[in-house]
Amino acid sequence: MSAHVSRKRSRAEDDGEGVPPAKRESEHHVKGTAGTGQTQTTASDGGQVFKKDREFWFDDGTVIFVARDTEFRVYKGVLASLSTVFKTLFADRGHTVRNVSIDEEQTILCPIVRLLDSPQDLRHLLRVCFFSKRLESLYEEKEPSYDEISAGIRLGEKYKIAEWYSQSLVYLKSYFPRTMNRWTALESCDGPPGWEFGNGIGVISLARKTEQLSILPAAFLSCMFAESDSPATLGIGHGFTTEDGSRQYLSPGDLTTCFHAKTSIRVAIVTSVFRTFEPEPSTGCKTSSTCKKVLREVLVGLGNNSELLLSCNPFSDYDSYFSGTTLAICRACTTMVKARSLKERQDVWNRLPELLGIDVPGWAEE
Structure with a gap:
């Protein structure tokens, strides 16, 4: 060379x-x-x-x-x-x-x-240009940091390096998806492996910058419900530090969205959980009195353990809300509860933009 x-x-x-x-x-x-x-x-x-x-x-x-x-x-x-x-x-x-x-x-x-550009951003660009064997498979064998993906989206667009930009955006969308099935399939709602609490703040900024609004709901969920040693609201309020030493913060409007939406989403989820365990047996149930009693006991248990309702991933499956490995009801009622759980959670997911107070065109169409 x-x-x-x-x-x-x-x-x-x-x-x-x-x-x-x-x-x-x-x-x-x-x-x-x-x-x-x-x-x-x-x-x-x-x-x-x-x-x-x-x-x-x-x-x-x-x-x-x-x-x-x-x-x-x-x-x-x-x-x-x-x-x-x-x-x-x-x-x-x-x-x-x-x-x-x-x-x-x-x-x-x-x-x-x-x-x-910052020296840190420029290094990410030069690594892609000089050290990547194939631009078409940048992230197949690595787990990129937030700063790498952020640079790929911002500098990939700025310098018209299409493969870098598009692959960085695809990677981001895979961890901040628009469908509930893909969201619940993730290991956690913290974001990609190795990312730090608070990186969701940067993802919200990237989503707005690129006008990829379908990323926003999952990015807000990450900010509100990601696991952290300190309260999530405290972490959100303090922002996070990027690779070049600068700090990123949510805008006042987005911070307000997080505070308000966390309550509205929890209310919607709690309502859906109680509907899921409504003590009304399946039409095919042959042990209705027993199944009705078990479902009622689950509801009573949840009522006495509000912390469990508030601590679970907001789109967790139904079995996250009761003790034991199985729900002691008949097969027909188990199938019914699973179906209820899926429907109720999907309904809340479809309403996410509304609950967040943001506009995401075509959100519930997929």
Whole structure:
């Protein structure tokens, strides 16, 4: 991937022909190698000191990116082949250039491109572009962090890297689905494996940014009901810290939605649970008095244990609400209770946007 450069310097390189003097920089740094893990510095731009990135500083790179206080030296050709935005950016002749070495004898004029992205976000982009064997299967063998998925959606869209954007969005939707069956099939409502409590706040922001509103209900559920050592409302109110050290918070409107909707959803779920265990046996029941008694005892038990009603996943199956491994009723009544449970929970799921006070077109159609 080294740039092809003649050993004999061109006149343009020697004399700066065609390059405004004010846009030339000299290199004042110790030569480094990508992947060494050593942080080195480059003095440029009026004496401002920049750090060489530990992961992306290739000695024969053909472009230098500057993101905040960090410089990345990589290859224009690879990036231009994956992104039309980068291709257009590199075609601009107005960039500052720096005369840099590629070995002990050769130098090239390397454009310096300043980006508004954080160094952390830019690293995620460069890993996808330079280290991924196949862009079509980015997440098949890994469990990406929130920051990786967030960068994939935001920078994938910004730089028109379609595969990165679409796969990041598909991954996000798989853990914040629009159907109850997919939601209840997840191991927890905390989000993808390894994600931290509070990342749902960022998911709400991403859903609004991309106008993928079908993500919103499950993202709100994650914020309201995810397991945490501290009360969920406290975690929501304090936001969470992103990879670059900044903090993200729910907007005042979304925070209000969480507080109000948590109550309205719990009321709807509690109502559905009591309907599920209504002591009315199945029409096919042959032990109606026994089954009616058992169902009534379940309701009494729930009434005496309101904490259980409030602590369960709001869309848990019916057997999460009673003690023991089985419900001691006949087969016909068991089938009836299962059907009731599914219908009642599905009805609440279909009403989620209404309970949240948000608009999600086509929510209950799938």
